[in-house]
Amino acid sequence: MTCTLCGGNYGTMPAGRHNLCAALAKLGLPTPNLGMTCAVCGGRGWHRNTPVPAALPVYFNPGELARGIAAIFPPCQDCGGRGAK
Numbered sequence: 001m002t003c004t005l006c007g008g009n010y011g012t013m014p015a016g017r018h019n020l021c022a023a024l025a026k027l028g029l030p031t032p033n034l035g036m037t038c039a040v041c042g043g044r045g046w047h048r049n050t051p052v053p054a055a056l057p058v059y060f061n062p063g064e065l066a067r068g069i070a071a072i073f074p075p076c077q078d079c080g081g082r083g084a085k
Contacts, residue, residue, distance in 0.1 A: 048073060
């Protein structure tokens, strides 16, 4: 689904348009495109084909935590982990 005002499909659109776009249009301001969601990861920024393990390991420092998160949730190769094009 794309926003009827800006044409972007990033984020949620409860009424067929972004809330920000509706507010800008109500004020008579331009509604720039809010972006397109990555088709590969669905806007999550990470891509994983296998389920997440039930018990996640314990990390003892920020470096281990960052490596562990990257191993469990590898960044999407298509969007570079941004979730949008």
